[in-house]
Amino acid sequence: MPTKIEKDIYSGRDTTGHEWDGLKELNTPLPKWWVWTFAATAVWGAAFCVVYPSVPSLHGHFQGLFGYSTREAVTAEVKALEAQRAKVLDRVNATPIEQVRKDPQLMAVATTAGRIAFANNCQPCHGASGEGRPGYPTLASDSWIWGGKLADIQQSITYGIRSAHPDARASVMPKFGVDGVLKPDEISAVSDYVMTLYGKGQSSPAAAKGAVIFAENCVACHGEKGEGKRELGGPSLLSAVHLYGDTREAVIAQVTNPRQGVMPNWNTRLDAGTIKSLALYVHALGGGE
Amino acid sequence: MTKLGKAAPRSTQAQMLSENGLYADRVRVYPRSVHGPARTFKWAVLVLCLSLYYAMPWLRWNRGPGRPSQAILLDIGHERFHFFNVEFWPQDIYYLTGALILGAVSLFLVTSLVGRAWCAYACPQTVWTDLFMWIERRIEGDRNERMKRDQGPADFAKVWRKIAKHAAWLGIAFWTGGAWIMYYADAPTVTLEFWSGTAATPVYVFTFLFTATTYVLAGWAREQVCTYMCPWPRFQAAMLDEHSLIVTYQGWRGEPRGHGKRARDTAKTLGDCVDCNACVNVCPTGIDIRDGVQLECINCGLCVDACNEIMTKTGQEKWLITWDTLTHQKARAEGKYDRFHMLRPRTLIYVTALVLGFAIMGYAMATRAQIDLAVQRDRAPLFVTVRDGSLRNGYTVKISNKTHEATDFVVSIKGVDGAGMAGTEDAEARLPMLTLTVEPDSVGTFRVLVFGRPTRLVDGSQEITFSLRNTLTGETANYHSVFMGPGGRATH
Numbered sequence: 203m204p205t206k207i208e209k210d211i212y213s214g215r216d217t218t219g220h221e222w223d224g225l226k227e228l229n230t231p232l233p234k235w236w237v238w239t240f241a242a243t244a245v246w247g248a249a250f251c252v253v254y255p256s257v258p259s260l261h262g263h264f265q266g267l268f269g270y271s272t273r274e275a276v277t278a279e280v281k282a283l284e285a286q287r288a289k290v291l292d293r294v295n296a297t298p299i300e301q302v303r304k305d306p307q308l309m310a311v312a313t314t315a316g317r318i319a320f321a322n323n324c325q326p327c328h329g330a331s332g333e334g335r336p337g338y339p340t341l342a343s344d345s346w347i348w349g350g351k352l353a354d355i356q357q358s359i360t361y362g363i364r365s366a367h368p369d370a371r372a373s374v375m376p377k378f379g380v381d382g383v384l385k386p387d388e389i390s391a392v393s394d395y396v397m398t399l400y401g402k403g404q405s406s407p408a409a410a411k412g413a414v415i416f417a418e419n420c421v422a423c424h425g426e427k428g429e430g431k432r433e434l435g436g437p438s439l440l441s442a443v444h445l446y447g448d449t450r451e452a453v454i455a456q457v458t459n460p461r462q463g464v465m466p467n468w469n470t471r472l473d474a475g476t477i478k479s480l481a482l483y484v485h486a487l488g489g490g491e
Numbered sequence: 492m493t494k495l496g497k498a499a500p501r502s503t504q505a506q507m508l509s510e511n512g513l514y515a516d517r518v519r520v521y522p523r524s525v526h527g528p529a530r531t532f533k534w535a536v537l538v539l540c541l542s543l544y545y546a547m548p549w550l551r552w553n554r555g556p557g558r559p560s561q562a563i564l565l566d567i568g569h570e571r572f573h574f575f576n577v578e579f580w581p582q583d584i585y586y587l588t589g590a591l592i593l594g595a596v597s598l599f600l601v602t603s604l605v606g607r608a609w610c611a612y613a614c615p616q617t618v619w620t621d622l623f624m625w626i627e628r629r630i631e632g633d634r635n636e637r638m639k640r641d642q643g644p645a646d647f648a649k650v651w652r653k654i655a656k657h658a659a660w661l662g663i664a665f666w667t668g669g670a671w672i673m674y675y676a677d678a679p680t681v682t683l684e685f686w687s688g689t690a691a692t693p694v695y696v697f698t699f700l701f702t703a704t705t706y707v708l709a710g711w712a713r714e715q716v717c718t719y720m721c722p723w724p725r726f727q728a729a730m731l732d733e734h735s736l737i738v739t740y741q742g743w744r745g746e747p748r749g750h751g752k753r754a755r756d757t758a759k760t761l762g763d764c765v766d767c768n769a770c771v772n773v774c775p776t777g778i779d780i781r782d783g784v785q786l787e788c789i790n791c792g793l794c795v796d797a798c799n800e801i802m803t804k805t806g807q808e809k810w811l812i813t814w815d816t817l818t819h820q821k822a823r824a825e826g827k828y829d830r831f832h833m834l835r836p837r838t839l840i841y842v843t844a845l846v847l848g849f850a851i852m853g854y855a856m857a858t859r860a861q862i863d864l865a866v867q868r869d870r871a872p873l874f875v876t877v878r879d880g881s882l883r884n885g886y887t888v889k890i891s892n893k894t895h896e897a898t899d900f901v902v903s904i905k906g907v908d909g910a911g912m913a914g915t916e917d918a919e920a921r922l923p924m925l926t927l928t929v930e931p932d933s934v935g936t937f938r939v940l941v942f943g944r945p946t947r948l949v950d951g952s953q954e955i956t957f958s959l960r961n962t963l964t965g966e967t968a969n970y971h972s973v974f975m976g977p978g979g980r981a982t983h
Contacts, residue, residue: 218513231515233719333872342875343883344919401880442880488875488885488940491919 291315295475299352302482309482316483319476323468324484332487336447337463342487345443349432350491356481360474362467370467373435378419379458388415393453399428399439400448519641520714520777522624523634523769527796536612537621545666548673552576555895565675571932577856578932580893582863589852596848600841602730604833605814606737610723611791616716619667619709620775623660630656634772660710661702668701714776717789724786731784733817734832738790740770740781740812743824748781763811769801770794770812780812862900863891864959864968873951873975881909881942882976888937890959892929899962900927902939906955907974910943926962943974951979 207219210228217226251257255271257264290311294302302308321330327338334340344350348358348371361369378384384392395412397403416428423436430438437445445463446456468477484490552562552575559566564573572579579586601608610617631637631652640649672681672694684690685698708716717724731737745764764781771779773794776787780794798812815823822829869885877883892898903924904910911921914937921942929935947953955974960967 229513231512233715234514234516235715236719237514329872331869331871333875340875342872343877345878438878441878442876443878488883489877 312479312482316479319480341484343443344489345441347437359477360469363465365467367467375460389457396453521634521638522775523772525773525796529792529796537618540618545670548678593848596844599730603837607790610789620713623709626659664702664705667705668698671701718787736814739815769797773797861893862966862968864970865889866957866970866972881944884941886939888939890929890935895931901960903958907943907945913940945976948976
């Protein structure tokens with residue numbers, strides 16, 4: 203409460219009666235409508251607490267008069283959105299994959315769905331943007347073991363590589379060293395030859411000897427000049443992209459005791475529409491044929 | 492207050508509080524009508540501002556088929572602001588910043604020269620309040636009549652006038668709120684939709700909102716807005732100084748004020764002020780200008796007109812209340828003359844800032860590009876090795892086509908050896924340039940793959956420049972980006 207209301211001699215106005223170390227404040231009354239407006243906001247706030255969920259308790263909170271819930275509102279919105287999306291996704295499913303690629307609207311939907319599915323399923327091995335890593339193929343590049351056309355990619359995803367599925371793509375490189383097909387010096391020679399194919403080795407007597415061994419053992423799958431054979435899953439040795447590395451040691455290791463990567467058949471885990479979207483997304487990463 | 496002023500016996504504190512109050516009642520202001528140059532000027536500005544506001548949305552402007560035909564249109568749905576032959580995009584927002592800065596500096600300049608001219612004549616609060624007061628006067632009569640009737644009983648003569656006044660106010664408020672909407676949508680279309688009930692919900696909501704604010708602010712709140720809500724009266728003190736022209740009561744001439752005879756030989760010599768209160772009665776904010784400069788004064792000068800009327804009647808010299816500066820008044824009071832100081836550091840700085848601002852804005856407007864290129868490089872993967880051993884980098888190229896026709900743009904690159912480009916349609920191609928078509932008045936987004944064998948990589952990256960050329964106009968734009976390869980810190 204004010205204690206000593208005085209009249210200010212300079213302005214002729216009253217003080218509020220408060221004093222701080224000799225400083226006094228003039229009474230400048232607030233307009234009453236302002237006070238009422240303030241009261242109205244307080245009433246509004248109280249009403250809001252009654253109408254909407256508000257006061258917390260030990261086991262939950264007051265639900266509000268009309269049971270409004272932001273969670274339910276979001277769920278309803280998401281449902282509405284899904285219903286809206288379903289129309290376009292149905293069209294993606296019903297359209298042949300080559301046709302989807304030519305339709306910008308469907309393509310936008312498919313690649314978005316594909317991007318999400320890729321992040322959820324493919325990223326652990328192939329990398330966030332299909333950049334691959336040693337032993338796991340790069341999908342963003344134009345080098346393909348089993349083919350880079352839409353149908354090829356779709357089939358690879360559906361049935362997998364060396365998966366248990368009967369329609370899986372499978373190729374087996376013989377264990378030339380472990381099974382004793384080639385002796386270590388022969389493996390060394392053929393590796394020298396392969397390094398020349400990689401553009402990293404120089405022609406030498408060993409490489410010439412290796413070329414002969416190559417012609418006898420490798421051309422069936424890798425082709426006469428190492429160009430690869432897709433129908434057999436024989437990788438090209440002329441490409442600059444190498445699944446298991448491009449050093450001489452890596453080549454020797456792969457000839458002696460080859461690693462054989464496995465990709466699961468996704469048809470048991472993903473629906474056909476998602477696989478289609480994935481194929482379109484992977485194709486559009488930049489290397490699609 | 493008057494009681495206390497007369498040293499009333501000091502009662503208990505509680506009683507004093509109830510007399511004085513921490514909260515003030517609204518004192519109703521009943522401004523009297525007045526005639527004179529200030530009033531005439533105020534009417535002229537009012538008519539000009541209101542006609543501009545109500546008529547502008549109806550002004551047509553031919554932009555060709557399929558394009559909006561409204562001269563001023565803030566098309567939020569399509570993210571465009573049409574202003575006659577200029578078209579602003581959202582990325583032109585800095586023009587708005589510029590315009591606001593120029594507006595602020597203009598306000599500073601005007602205030603430092605002639606006081607609160609904005610508040611007095613051009614502020615929407617002033618303009619609409621003035622209009623509403625005029626209506627009030629037409630229906631309820633002038634000051635004395637209104638005061639008398641407000642204190643009288645609620646008879647028919649009072650009630651119909653009140654109803655008519657509020658109906659007229661609401662009508663104008665509705666027209667004002669409706670006109671606001673027309674700046675955001677095609678005026679004839681939105682009017683038709685509004686009355687046929689087919690307009691979008693926001694149209695009705697905003698029309699109602701601006702009807703309500705106009706009615707409340709101009710009809711009811713009036714001077715309370717200036718006194719209690721508006722920040723400008725609070726910091727105008729920083730712009731005003733002793734050389735600013737403000738509405739001034741010439742106290743040295745007027746005091747001591749009084750009603751008596753003004754014969755020079757009487758012992759009690761009176762000043763020119765006859766204390767008729769005409770200046771108080773016409774004031775739209777209800778203050779007494781004779782108390783000096785005060786926060787509530789909007790500098791409209793209606794008291795000048797009122798006083799001149801009285802001075803003419805009493806045969807005294809006019810301009811007892813006038814526009815003058817504090818230094819000038821001080822000199823006059825001492826019988827000297829002081830010239831006006833229009834050119835002062837403050838005004839010169841404001842003028843310089845204005846000229847500079849207008850020059851920069853003018854230059855920016857004149858050289859405004861119709862083309863814009865932005866290139867975003869892929870974050871992952873940074874680069875990809877392809878079969879033939881060259882490196883591929885992916886970029887998202889965004890081309891803004893601000894012209895009104897579909898245009899072919901040629902994109903070329905510089906800076907990377909043996910570089911070629913491919914769109915996503917044919918990823919095998921290695922083209923020296925790409926031709927990309929962008930729809931009129933829109934932004935085209937393209938994914939461009941660049942293949943190259945970079946030889947000058949530093950930390951795994953080297954510069955690459957994208958060049959864009961409009962094939963129709965020849966206008967060009969460049970964008971500097973980088974081409975990534977092995978050896979960068981990120982790839983180790």
